Amino acid sequence: MKYKLNKSVLIICFALLVIGQGCATTHDHLLGSEEQLKLRSMQTRAFDTTDREKTLRTVIATMQDLGFIIDKADALLGTVSATKLDGYNLRLTVSVRPRGDSQLLVRANAQYNIKAVVAPKPYQDFFNALSKAMFLTANNVD
Amino acid sequence: MNKPKLISIQYFPIILLSVLVGCAGIPSEALKWTSETLKDRQLQTRKFQTNDEEKMLVACAGLLQDLGFSIDESETKLGAMLGTKDRSAVNAGQIAGAVILGILTGAVIPVDKHQKMRASVVTRVTDDGFIIVRVTFQRVVWNTQGQVSKREALTDPKHYQEFFNKLSKAIFLEAHEI
Numbered sequence: 001m002k003y004k005l006n007k008s009v010l011i012i013c014f015a016l017l018v019i020g021q022g023c024a025t026t027h028d029h030l031l032g033s034e035e036q037l038k039l040r041s042m043q044t045r046a047f048d049t050t051d052r053e054k055t056l057r058t059v060i061a062t063m064q065d066l067g068f069i070i071d072k073a074d075a076l077l078g079t080v081s082a083t084k085l086d087g088y089n090l091r092l093t094v095s096v097r098p099r100g101d102s103q104l105l106v107r108a109n110a111q112y113n114i115k116a117v118v119a120p121k122p123y124q125d126f127f128n129a130l131s132k133a134m135f136l137t138a139n140n141v142d
Numbered sequence: 143m144n145k146p147k148l149i150s151i152q153y154f155p156i157i158l159l160s161v162l163v164g165c166a167g168i169p170s171e172a173l174k175w176t177s178e179t180l181k182d183r184q185l186q187t188r189k190f191q192t193n194d195e196e197k198m199l200v201a202c203a204g205l206l207q208d209l210g211f212s213i214d215e216s217e218t219k220l221g222a223m224l225g226t227k228d229r230s231a232v233n234a235g236q237i238a239g240a241v242i243l244g245i246l247t248g249a250v251i252p253v254d255k256h257q258k259m260r261a262s263v264v265t266r267v268t269d270d271g272f273i274i275v276r277v278t279f280q281r282v283v284w285n286t287q288g289q290v291s292k293r294e295a296l297t298d299p300k301h302y303q304e305f306f307n308k309l310s311k312a313i314f315l316e317a318h319e320i
Contacts, residue, residue, distance in 0.1 A: 056220055057266055061276075064186070065179050066172075067295060069262040069278050075219035083260075085280045085293035090172055112168040125173040132175075 042120040044107045045127045045138035046099055052078055055104055055134065059094050062133045066126070068092060089113055092126070105141065106130065185299055187276045188306045188317035195221060195265055198273050201313045202263045208308070211261055221265035231257035231283045252285040254292070274320070277305055 049055060059080050060070055068082035068090075078096040083089065091111040099105040108126055110117035117123075131138040192198065199218055206213060211225030231254040240251035260280045267273055279296040306317040 053220070060220060060222060060264055061266070064262075064264060064276055064278060065175065065183060067182070069224065069260055069280050070222045070264060071224055071262075072215050073217040073220045073222040075217060080220075080222075083280070084172065085282065085295060086169075086172075087293060088169070088172075089293055090168065092173075110168070110173075112172075115167075117168050119167065121170070122168050122173045129173065129175055 046103045047136045062130045190273045190315045193271045225261045252287040255286045257283040
């Protein structure tokens, strides 16, 4: 009996530990953890163009192709936010800003339901679609 | 003396559930082109023989208003606007089903109550002097318990055909499929 009780406690503790791993503090949720810095390079690509408006319009068209609705766009800030609803809620914000004299930096942030998307693959997929639409290569940046 | 099993079978659901909680992530095709991409684009897009983007945007905003949408966001410089409206989502068939199920099971079955419908219109001028208009509709539905019961894109071709018919009339131009 004693053995059984200890094992039960152990298993419940294990389960709580696994669930608890996903829990971050309010500070982490608000201001991000150190992981956020690593995210930047996977969320960013450089394109060899300086036409910001055309790039923003291509970003919008790509988002529409991927099933998003454009929630907000601002030409001055160079940002576009969009939402995809398909049984889930996927939000994507893309910003476009100049890099040097000959390039634009495009950065994408995704949120899936109530979680930030931190895996590299979805961002690769997005930039693949975007570079096809732009007829330009998406260059990795450090 | 019985040799104790490592983990009793009854604990597997707890372990499985706790592992899965950390795993639910973005679907692999969410940010990829799929076989539906081109079909959806054709459904949601029409080409108009004008290059007056401002006039087109004004007509689109007017049409959204005619359809009962409020314009929540717009950025004319990028040819984008978003309209939303809140409407009832009550469905007689669903209520009848819930009542029958409720009688059989004795449980209160939630049914759809209200919905927020969203319409996004994006315009762009092509190099050969046409305007491409793309409209997309989505909705979020809440049930009688206040929970989200549906989050979806509205893909019935009828919605899109009627929208473009109305837009053609509003600007006195024919809408061409792409």
